[in-house]
Amino acid sequence: MLMLRIIGGKYKGRLLEAPTGKSTRPTTNRVREALFSIIDSKYKLVGARVLDACAGSGALGLEAISRGADHSTFFDINKNALEIIKKNIINLNEELSTDIYQADITNPPKPKNGVPCSFVFLDAPYQSKIPIEGLNAISKSGWLHQSSIVIIETKKDTNFPWPNIFREIELRIYSSTKLHFIEYIG
Template sequence: MRVIAGEARGMRLSAPRGTTTRPTTDRVKEALFSLLDSAHWLDGARVLDLFAGSGALGIEALSRGAEHVVFIEKNRHALVSLQQNLLHTRFNNRAEVHPFDCLQALERLARHKTQFDLVLLDPPYQAGLHQKVIELVGATLLAADGLLVAETAARMPLPERIGPCIQTDRRIYGDTALELYTMEQNHAP
């Protein structure tokens, strides 16, 4: 696993051992960040990386110009890799790591009225959390002109509308789908 482009290009990232985390493949990561770069979503962005694992997606965002990334990850093995990767890439000063369950972390961020330009969501596919998390993020944390990207199993499409969020694109890469959501304009927080 490596950083594909930007300031930390080519740097290797560590991943936790075992099967409790599923890193995004380089192919999907490359496609995602090409899409984000072409639309200038990363320049100075405030990013939320949910179910961050090793932090590969958030670190790629930082490498490509994001201002700040908040990482949410509760698995202690993944947290060790995430912290090592932030130190290795020297992005620890532009990052916050919250070692909590995703739903607890979202409640804490909502209480502080934190807003994000880009939200990266990659929960375990079978956990059934996509819709609940998208609804919570849309209700409180996604900026009015923000973008939420959910990684899902291609065979399990998400609804076109979840709470105040509307799907604007769905791209399939083998067994993986990237589903992009923006805020419905009359529901922006």
């Protein structure tokens, strides 16, 4: 069994279970720490609503809650991953501040109560077109508001032509991983 650790906030040091096998690839602790350091220094996470798409273990959404986000929604298509996310949520006693959907970001449900998210974490399988298709789908289905930030994890050598309703505002490289910070400009 693979275990991850919450990096910061009220649950710092708490362990999270992660799915094993090749169907998921958890964001490394180093990249997650760097990602949240950027968010903490440049954006307002406290009180935010977050979408963790292609969630795997739910580590990104749960890290956001640990650091002050009010609510995290989790999408994954893998039933095993969804069970692990649910277990991690229960272990942190965060059932009231989370929603879980067996959903594909390229065909998402509408947001609960029609409330969009300020941050979206998209850590899709590396060799897929899911980031582009997912960006278009979540923008059309109400998950984003003007200036929502989407953080997309890709391989270092991956580049996408972002849809014209988004603009890349920051790019960071960590070893073989690239983080794209994309702003929704609708």
